Amino acid sequence: xxFLTVAVxxxxxxxxxxxxxxxxxxxxxxxGTSIIPILPDGRIVLIRRRDNGRWALPGGMVDWGExxxxxxxxxxxxxxxxxxxxxxxxxxVYSAPDRDPRIHSICVLVEAEVKGEMEVQDTLxxxxxxxxxxxxxxxxxxxxxxxxxLQDYLRGLTIxx
Numbered sequence: 001x002x003f004l005t006v007a008v009x010x011x012x013x014x015x016x017x018x019x020x021x022x023x024x025x026x027x028x029x030x031x032g033t034s035i036i037p038i039l040p041d042g043r044i045v046l047i048r049r050r051d052n053g054r055w056a057l058p059g060g061m062v063d064w065g066e067x068x069x070x071x072x073x074x075x076x077x078x079x080x081x082x083x084x085x086x087x088x089x090x091x092x093v094y095s096a097p098d099r100d101p102r103i104h105s106i107c108v109l110v111e112a113e114v115k116g117e118m119e120v121q122d123t124l125x126x127x128x129x130x131x132x133x134x135x136x137x138x139x140x141x142x143x144x145x146x147x148x149x150l151q152d153y154l155r156g157l158t159i160x161x
Contacts, residue, residue, distance in 0.1 A: 029105055033072050034094075035058045035076055036109070036149075036153050044134065044150075045082065045132075046130060046142075048128035048130075049126065049143050050127045051125070053127070056143035057146045072112060079129075082116045086112070086113050088110075089110065089158075091109040091149070091158060092160065109152075109159075
């Protein structure tokens with residue numbers, strides 16, 4: 001890992017910490033996104049988070065001045081190395097105050113068609129990436145409320161929760 005990569009990742013982590021502090025100070029939820037990345041062969045891509053070791057959907061906070069589609073594209077590339085082909089549909093909006101153990105965030109969940117080679121880009125956040133057939137998704141608890149998000153998607157639901 002180069003010095004520049006470490007510096008960029010450190011700056012990104014500092015920015016995310018700053019966003020969290022601002023959210024606490026101003027007592028407003030922070031917008032974020034989760035992505036259900038679908039490869040051309042139909043497999044779903046999941047990441048294993050470094051902070052808790054659990055499988056999760058890729059995603060993250062929406063940066064200042066950024067819209068949801070651009071946040072989806074950026075987070076997908078940052079965490080998986082995959083390229084967004086198109087957002088297929090809105091699966092849901094999740095706003096329960098306890099859905100993220102770190103902060104109160106409002107998460108916009110989308111299904112996305114993706115392409116490319118899976119490769120961990122952000123080694124500070126992601127320790128592994130795998131693609132799973134729909135009938136072989138991990139049975140262990142997932143990070144945050146991602147088990148519920150994935151179940152809502154698999155049921156074909158559009159959720160406002």
